[in-house]
Amino acid sequence: MAVGERVYDSRVRQDEREVVERAIKRVTEQAANANAIVDEAMAAGLDGNDRVTIGVKMLRAELLNVKADLEREIERLVLDCTVCGRKVHYVGGLGVKAGHWAHAEPAPHATPKLTR
Secondary structure (H helix, E strand, C coil): CCCCCCEECCCCCHHHHHHHHHHHHHHHHHHHHHHHHHHHHHHCCCCCCCHHHHHHHHHHHHHHHHHHHHHHHHHCEEEECCCCCCEEEEECCCCCCCCEEEECCCCCCCCCCCCC
16 A cells, blocks of 8 residues: 555444544644643743743644644545535645534535444
């Protein structure tokens, strides 16, 4: 299988998918927390080049890298919507926003439903 190749497999283990989804959510939350710390440091008068600010920015960057790695892995999956049977894929989020599952083709309803 080539790097970045999508894998259509509606039999992917639900618990494995959910572990990755939870990890994405937690890492995203921590990156958002790091954003808030940077904002608070700047509001408190610290310079953007202060050691503390730079350290938090580096932490945030690393969290976003981990999030991107997890999302790239789950984006390779193509699953089936349990309501309409159409193909569903994961769309990665930007910055400190988590991604979401979306229909890969027009569907009769907006939000896909996956086996939970």
